[in-house]
Amino acid sequence: MNTKLITQDREVEVARTPPATRHRESGPAVAAIISAMLGMLTLALVNLGTQASKAFNTWVHGIGKLWMPGAEGIGPYSGKETLSALVWIGSWIVLHVALRNRDLNLGRWLIVFLIGIGIATTLLWPPVFEYLAGH
């Protein structure tokens, strides 16, 4: 759709295509960011667990070895990636279905997301997770 715009100096035509999609609730956006945050927190917590417990570390490596090519060489990192991705995608599906028709306060959830990612980043800083794991 072209709109005629008259200014003081001249008349111009501006390409202004209206949005093709209908109005959608903010729930799916909240689901997208919160699931990403949960995936990142999972990575941080699983890593902390592997640092604290050898048995857990072996179990996490076993998860990676279930499907990832080269997981033997990659080590427990393969399992950490796997669990993080599973929580991210799994929680995204669940939250998307649960929130798809709900209009939520996106600003509030963005703050929750930022706090979560801040915690995940802090927990992944080696001196922090080594201290928490008792090393």
Added chain:
Amino acid sequence: MSANEHLEERREASTASLALVVGILIGTAFAFLAATAPFTHLMGHSRAAVASAFHGLSAFLYLIVGTIGLYLAWRLWTGRIRAFADLQLLATVSATLSFIAILFGNWLYIYYRATDPESPRSWFMANMPMIHKIFFEFKEFVALFTLPLTVAAAFILWYYGAHVLDRKWMRYTVAVLLALSFFYLVVAFGLGAAVTKLRPA
């Protein structure tokens, strides 16, 4: 009020333009490859040559795309973006490059942490243990953050389309996702480059 202030590009990107961008990216990689033949010279001679070359190439391309994305994210935050379709494409390409970089990073990691004394990890643990224990370990984790962040940004941009422009917190959310993904990319890229410089795989 000038006419320029009304110039907004609100048209959404088409699938054809997305395919074109991906095609150009792949074509550029092949052109680079052909121009620097023979193949072994491009890749180097180490056992991790292929994995490290593609990991570095995808990360470098991502850095370029991410930088442009950061600028568009800032324009989106301020509500003065004119290239919404470009932002949709850039977020998608960023997510794709993040995935490819992680994929090749995983492969490269096998050589990095090999148990022989010549592997980078063995060498760092013997000579500079803090490089591995702090910088590499942090890098290998935060690099993964770029994928969910860019995927979430791309999802919101495509799912809501140009409605994003009319919703303040939606704009802020996408801008924050792209800015954070760029931050984690730069941290991972910088630390990765430093580690490679000190001891290539």
